[in-house]
Amino acid sequence: MDLTNSQLDALREIVGDRLSINESVLDQHGRDESAFPPVLPSAVLYPKSTDEVSRILSICNSELIPVVPFGAGTSLEGHVLPLKGGISLDMTEMNKVLKISAEDLTVRVEAGVTRVTLNNLLSKEGLFFSVDPGADATLGGMASTGAAGTTTVKYGSMRENVLALTAVLADGTVINVGRSTRKLSAGYDLTRLLVGSEGTLAVITELTLRIFGIPERMSAAIVRFNSLADGVAAATRVVQMGINVARCEFLDPASIRNANKHSGLTLPEQPTLLFEFHGSPANVESDAQSAKEIVQEFGGSDFEWTSDEGERRKLWQARHDAYWSNIHLYPGKRIVSTDLAVPLSKLAEAVQICNSILSKHKFPFSIFGHVADGNFHCMIINDPTNHSEHDEIRDVTHKMASRIIALGGTCTGEHGIGMGKIELLIEETGESAVSLMRKIKRTLDPNWILNPGKVLAIE
Amino acid sequence: MDLTNSQLDALREIVGDRLSINESVLDQHGRDESAFPPVLPSAVLYPKSTDEVSRILSICNSELIPVVPFGAGTSLEGHVLPLKGGISLDMTEMNKVLKISAEDLTVRVEAGVTRVTLNNLLSKEGLFFSVDPGADATLGGMASTGAAGTTTVKYGSMRENVLALTAVLADGTVINVGRSTRKLSAGYDLTRLLVGSEGTLAVITELTLRIFGIPERMSAAIVRFNSLADGVAAATRVVQMGINVARCEFLDPASIRNANKHSGLTLPEQPTLLFEFHGSPANVESDAQSAKEIVQEFGGSDFEWTSDEGERRKLWQARHDAYWSNIHLYPGKRIVSTDLAVPLSKLAEAVQICNSILSKHKFPFSIFGHVADGNFHCMIINDPTNHSEHDEIRDVTHKMASRIIALGGTCTGEHGIGMGKIELLIEETGESAVSLMRKIKRTLDPNWILNPGKVLAIE
Numbered sequence: 001m002d003l004t005n006s007q008l009d010a011l012r013e014i015v016g017d018r019l020s021i022n023e024s025v026l027d028q029h030g031r032d033e034s035a036f037p038p039v040l041p042s043a044v045l046y047p048k049s050t051d052e053v054s055r056i057l058s059i060c061n062s063e064l065i066p067v068v069p070f071g072a073g074t075s076l077e078g079h080v081l082p083l084k085g086g087i088s089l090d091m092t093e094m095n096k097v098l099k100i101s102a103e104d105l106t107v108r109v110e111a112g113v114t115r116v117t118l119n120n121l122l123s124k125e126g127l128f129f130s131v132d133p134g135a136d137a138t139l140g141g142m143a144s145t146g147a148a149g150t151t152t153v154k155y156g157s158m159r160e161n162v163l164a165l166t167a168v169l170a171d172g173t174v175i176n177v178g179r180s181t182r183k184l185s186a187g188y189d190l191t192r193l194l195v196g197s198e199g200t201l202a203v204i205t206e207l208t209l210r211i212f213g214i215p216e217r218m219s220a221a222i223v224r225f226n227s228l229a230d231g232v233a234a235a236t237r238v239v240q241m242g243i244n245v246a247r248c249e250f251l252d253p254a255s256i257r258n259a260n261k262h263s264g265l266t267l268p269e270q271p272t273l274l275f276e277f278h279g280s281p282a283n284v285e286s287d288a289q290s291a292k293e294i295v296q297e298f299g300g301s302d303f304e305w306t307s308d309e310g311e312r313r314k315l316w317q318a319r320h321d322a323y324w325s326n327i328h329l330y331p332g333k334r335i336v337s338t339d340l341a342v343p344l345s346k347l348a349e350a351v352q353i354c355n356s357i358l359s360k361h362k363f364p365f366s367i368f369g370h371v372a373d374g375n376f377h378c379m380i381i382n383d384p385t386n387h388s389e390h391d392e393i394r395d396v397t398h399k400m401a402s403r404i405i406a407l408g409g410t411c412t413g414e415h416g417i418g419m420g421k422i423e424l425l426i427e428e429t430g431e432s433a434v435s436l437m438r439k440i441k442r443t444l445d446p447n448w449i450l451n452p453g454k455v456l457a458i459e
Numbered sequence: 460m461d462l463t464n465s466q467l468d469a470l471r472e473i474v475g476d477r478l479s480i481n482e483s484v485l486d487q488h489g490r491d492e493s494a495f496p497p498v499l500p501s502a503v504l505y506p507k508s509t510d511e512v513s514r515i516l517s518i519c520n521s522e523l524i525p526v527v528p529f530g531a532g533t534s535l536e537g538h539v540l541p542l543k544g545g546i547s548l549d550m551t552e553m554n555k556v557l558k559i560s561a562e563d564l565t566v567r568v569e570a571g572v573t574r575v576t577l578n579n580l581l582s583k584e585g586l587f588f589s590v591d592p593g594a595d596a597t598l599g600g601m602a603s604t605g606a607a608g609t610t611t612v613k614y615g616s617m618r619e620n621v622l623a624l625t626a627v628l629a630d631g632t633v634i635n636v637g638r639s640t641r642k643l644s645a646g647y648d649l650t651r652l653l654v655g656s657e658g659t660l661a662v663i664t665e666l667t668l669r670i671f672g673i674p675e676r677m678s679a680a681i682v683r684f685n686s687l688a689d690g691v692a693a694a695t696r697v698v699q700m701g702i703n704v705a706r707c708e709f710l711d712p713a714s715i716r717n718a719n720k721h722s723g724l725t726l727p728e729q730p731t732l733l734f735e736f737h738g739s740p741a742n743v744e745s746d747a748q749s750a751k752e753i754v755q756e757f758g759g760s761d762f763e764w765t766s767d768e769g770e771r772r773k774l775w776q777a778r779h780d781a782y783w784s785n786i787h788l789y790p791g792k793r794i795v796s797t798d799l800a801v802p803l804s805k806l807a808e809a810v811q812i813c814n815s816i817l818s819k820h821k822f823p824f825s826i827f828g829h830v831a832d833g834n835f836h837c838m839i840i841n842d843p844t845n846h847s848e849h850d851e852i853r854d855v856t857h858k859m860a861s862r863i864i865a866l867g868g869t870c871t872g873e874h875g876i877g878m879g880k881i882e883l884l885i886e887e888t889g890e891s892a893v894s895l896m897r898k899i900k901r902t903l904d905p906n907w908i909l910n911p912g913k914v915l916a917i918e
Contacts, residue, residue, distance in 0.1 A: 192651035
């Protein structure tokens with residue numbers, strides 16, 4: 001919807017000149033890292049406090065103005081696109097790190113602080129925040145989408161690392177949920193209800209996060225396999241044996257090929273596993289040794305191991321390139337990234353299914369992922385200007401998701417439902433559970449103003 | 460409420476002779492391990508399937524019959540007491556382990572399976588389920604109360620270990636939430652909404668749980684301190700340094716004294732820390748060594764370490780006695796257990812506050828807890844026949860909880876709100892958040908039939 005002048009005036013009374021209707025600003029807030037075509041908001045507001053967010057929502061709720069929270073715009077599922085117009089609530093001016101509690105291993109931040117900014121501050125005290133989705137997202141955005149990443153196997157996702165939240169409900173009510181304690185059993189877990197709710201239930205304004213001491217030593221290892229199935233089976237066994245892996249990533253030959261081209265590497269174009277271990281010098285050596293013994297049972301070859309910082313980064317270069325090499329190698333193309341996850345025992349089969357489906361189409365693709373968590377991404381290259389390709393891509397990705405759901409998997413391990421997987425959510429979890437989600441949505445946001453059209457179809 | 464004959468007949472049509480109105484059966488379902496006086500249900504039903512639970516709830520919802528799910532009756536907060544009468548839904552005949560997926564590190568169970576039964580089965584395959592609240596509770600009960608325990612510091616609580624649930628809503632609707640995958644980002648986290656909801660939002664009938672491989676080696680360590688503050692500070696530093704502790708427990712001198720009397724031990728009656736480490740032989744030795752170096756900086760003395768199974772159990776005897784020794788040393792008395800938790804930096808202060816408040820009263824008490832998680836229990840001995848003591852105990856425990864909440868802590872780290880902490884929940888999280896919990900309760904259970912009077916005051 002478009003905003004009337006009196007609505008704009010009422011909002012300006014709260015944020016003053018931190019309201020923009022400048023075309024380029026609107027345009028910047030109408031897109032994310034997903035493949036969905038842009039949709040512009042009518043205005044962008046930059047609140048500076050929870051109180052301002054509360055007053056803004058109070059007006060929007062009365063006036064039925066849709067509100068879409070916006071962080072760094074790095075979402076992969078169209079989360080920040082204002083499908084029904086209204087305002088984009090840019091949280092990046094709420095960017096204060098409020099309190100680092102080194103002794104408690106917690107930090108309190110405003111929602112607009114980004115992950116890298118936080119870690120730069122924390123590193124001075126020998127601490128770090130563990131969730132690493134790749135992009136330099138805001139922490140509010142990461143909580144909203146329930147972000148995860150390469151370190152989730154050891155440290156958990158946002159779900160495990162958000163201890164407490166301040167959030168604003170659709171009618172402007174401010175709630176404080178959770179506690180800065182490491183354990184909590186007091187009442188319904190509203191923290192976990194909001195984490196991953198994709199901005200559809202409340203606007204998160206402040207977060208208390210778990211942090212960790214930077215490990216005394218980190219080591220990395222790389223190993224290659226003759227077949228995908230061997231590599232996946234080896235990674236699965238490492239997890240099953242309780243080896244304390246901090247990261248465990250799989251790259252298919254196409255991902256290695258991309259990295260070789262992109263970074264001038266000469267890595268063998270074979271299914272590859274990368275490991276990282278965190279702990280004392282004795283522990284990381286023992287963990288790497290245990291992993292080596294296991295992967296060799298599955299035909300893993302050329303096991304290389306290092307705890308040298310520079311060497312470690314080099315070993316992991318191919319993984320860092322896995323996403324970005326696609327962008328650089330295919331200029332003008334867009335990348336659709338799937339986010340399927342399955343129980344560990346189904347992983348080799350799941351990747352084979354996707355490989356086989358994708359091989360029947362003309363799109364270049366590569367596959368990599370968080371193998372120790374059973375979560376993998378297919379990067380599918382296509383032409384944004386060709387509409388028949390859009391339909392074909394949608395058909396292919398839905399077909400893969402349906403097969404994975406039938407295997408007991410999920411259509412999204414860490415990216416979220418956003419606007420493209422609403423039907424898949426029903427297919428996966430059933431009408432009854434989705435109907436309950438709708439009831440909860442109606443309870444928290446009766447006017448359906450918060451990020452309409454995400455997670456659930458608009459009523 | 461009492462049930463009419465026609466209501467009883469309708470329920471008997473579903474469960475046949477698995478409905479009891481026998482006095483001793485009712486009596487057994489009117490109490491738990493808490494200090495609350497018994498309240499009897501009008502009937503006890505023993506469903507054998509999700510479908511039976513669905514049909515029972517459908518009738519109860521139409522007839523406005525309260526329903527209280529019952530597992531092993533080991534709750535500490537009066538969770539299973541049918542405050543408004545109605546039926547007790549005893550889940551112990553739903554006791555099948557449906558599927559052990561060793562490769563996936565998951566298991567699917569019916570809600571009435573107990574923790575020890577499950578672990579006996581899993582151990583044959585070299586696997587274990589990690590959450591250990593002490594009592595041999597049912598897994599449905601543990602999920603409902605969001606149970607945790609000594610291993611939570613490494614493996615998490617029920618919140619982290621329940622992957623998926625089948626549950627029945629108040630109107631009989633069956634929902635499947637969550638997925639057997641290790642990561643999931645599909646829609647609202649209904650799993651975590653039900654875990655810890657204490658039977659007030661739905662009846663859990665089946666669960667998919669994360670399991671782990673039994674560690675190759677376990678080692679244990681014991682160390683004593685001159686002061687409580689030193690012991691707590693040492694434990695905190697061990698956590699901060701990222702030492703991979705599997706358990707880390709604190710015992711005060713009174714707890715040691717109880718254990719000495721109870722088990723004929725001769726342990727020094729000093730503040731004591733117990734550690735357990737899980738991993739490869741090299742890792743558990745390195746972890747114990749690192750812990751030793753740290754605790755010695757805080758004056759920890761007589762550090763003993765072992766990886767011998769028998770010795771390990773002996774070292775931990777005092778911790779196993781911490782609860783049960785009270786029951787045996789004070790026959791005829793009842794024990795009230797608090798469940799406070801604070802951020803790590805406040806733990807020494809919090810324990811001192813409780814120690815000081817309790818010392819002003821006549822009740823024998825001891826304090827122990829999950830120090831690495833900032834969660835500790837005060838065991839307060841009192842006379843169940845003396846009503847003035849009841850009031851005094853309630854005043855003391857509420858006073859302690861208020862002080863802990865003011866410190867940024869919680870009134871319950873792992874036992875739940877139950878019937879005794881409803882006001883404390885409001886004090887802790889605020890009217891706005893509790894009001895939202897009430898709205899969610901009304902949405903899921905509009906007739907307020909599910910475990911009324913727990914978590915939230917009856918409307």
